[in-house]
Amino acid sequence: MTHYLLNVGSIKCYVLSDGDEETPKSEIRGMFSEESPAMDAAVEAWTGSTTFSMNCLLIEADGERILIDVGMGKLDASHSPQLPTRLQELGVTLDQITMVVLTHGHGDHIGGVVTDEGQLVYPNARHLISRLDWEHWTGPAMRPISEKCLLPLKDHIEKIDPNTPLATGVRTIGALGHTPGQLGIVLESGGQKLIDMVDATHHPIQMAHPAWSPKFDFDPIQAAATRRALFAQAADEGCWLMAYHYAFPGIGTVTRVGEGFEFHPLA
Ligand SMILES: [Zn+2]
Numbered sequence: 001m002t003h004y005l006l007n008v009g010s011i012k013c014y015v016l017s018d019g020d021e022e023t024p025k026s027e028i029r030g031m032f033s034e035e036s037p038a039m040d041a042a043v044e045a046w047t048g049s050t051t052f053s054m055n056c057l058l059i060e061a062d063g064e065r066i067l068i069d070v071g072m073g074k075l076d077a078s079h080s081p082q083l084p085t086r087l088q089e090l091g092v093t094l095d096q097i098t099m100v101v102l103t104h105g106h107g108d109h110i111g112g113v114v115t116d117e118g119q120l121v122y123p124n125a126r127h128l129i130s131r132l133d134w135e136h137w138t139g140p141a142m143r144p145i146s147e148k149c150l151l152p153l154k155d156h157i158e159k160i161d162p163n164t165p166l167a168t169g170v171r172t173i174g175a176l177g178h179t180p181g182q183l184g185i186v187l188e189s190g191g192q193k194l195i196d197m198v199d200a201t202h203h204p205i206q207m208a209h210p211a212w213s214p215k216f217d218f219d220p221i222q223a224a225a226t227r228r229a230l231f232a233q234a235a236d237e238g239c240w241l242m243a244y245h246y247a248f249p250g251i252g253t254v255t256r257v258g259e260g261f262e263f264h265p266l267a
Helices: 027-032 038-046 083-089 108-112 130-138 144-151 218-238
Strands: 004-008 011-022 051-061 064-068 100-104 126-130 156-162 163-167 170-174 182-190 192-196 240-242 252-259 260-265
Touching: 004 182, 004 192, 011 083, 011 182, 027 038, 051 083, 051 163, 051 182, 064 163, 100 108, 108 144, 126 130, 130 156, 192 218, 218 240, 218 252, 218 260
Parallel strands: 064 100, 100 126, 126 156, 192 240
Antiparallel strands: 004 011, 011 051, 051 064, 163 170, 170 182, 182 192, 240 252, 252 260
């Protein structure tokens, strides 16, 4: 499958994978650094998907073509970027993207925003990023990835906050903790709703254990609170939930089970 289309009311959402990877259970366990027999047992007993994906989202609303995150690009030499090909298959050229939203400053979300020469991959798009993440990753936490991917954008990037409208029925939300300012996206139209919580969760094993924060969460306590709140919202409202790294397309529904939750993938 080259893309997954979900209509949220009148908003078209195409999930486009920048890549999928089968991960052994040892790597899933390795996301969590705590010594914990409960984690050992939960991972051992896991029978669901062990695929890690990079699920970018193309939203068509109000005549805009909005990309939510742009994949790894060529930051990792072992990765061949797939997002531009997926767009091409849809008949969308790179210069037709009108808006690029970078939810946070990690390489697997921003790597595809510039070419090796520092040129914009999506030349006609407005580029938006979480204000807190921009300040974090271009400030004291500056890394080579930020220099390569973020600094070329500095003259025209728009820094945004939670609750910023992107199009009719499309807005940002705070999904804080994974990074200082990670943004999620909410889409609402025609009585339907999708919450893209991006990296507020990394694997559906966290559904039953929302308190488990992987070692790459910047603030594990805040990340766990965000995760639990978004799982609960999806379960209680009966809406769709999307996660960037869940197996493609990373969209499903959520139910409450005991103190935790369960994920029911759409595909
Ligand atoms: Zn990520």
